[in-house]
Amino acid sequence: MLILSRRINEKIMIGEDISVSIIEIRGDQVRIGVDAPKTVKVFRQEVFDAIKAENKAAAQSTPVFPEFDFGVERDPL
Numbered sequence: 001m002l003i004l005s006r007r008i009n010e011k012i013m014i015g016e017d018i019s020v021s022i023i024e025i026r027g028d029q030v031r032i033g034v035d036a037p038k039t040v041k042v043f044r045q046e047v048f049d050a051i052k053a054e055n056k057a058a059a060q061s062t063p064v065f066p067e068f069d070f071g072v073e074r075d076p077l
Contacts, residue, residue: 012020024031
């Protein structure tokens with residue numbers, strides 16, 4: 001892991017297309033801005049983890065096709 005020190009309004013470049021700016025430092029919180037092409041998805045770690053978990057659950061689930069009758073009895077709603 002690369003560890004860098006930055007001050008407010010200083011940037012970190014990732015490649016030529018992505019920059020991370022320090023916007024504000026208040027107590028133990030740092031506000032950052034990420035400038036990246038629209039094709040690059042940027043998520044907070046907890047959101048990224050939730051998306052991965054949901055995708056994994058969806059991939060493991062059995063699809064339900066209510067418009068097809070596979071001979072399975074179902075309770076009416």
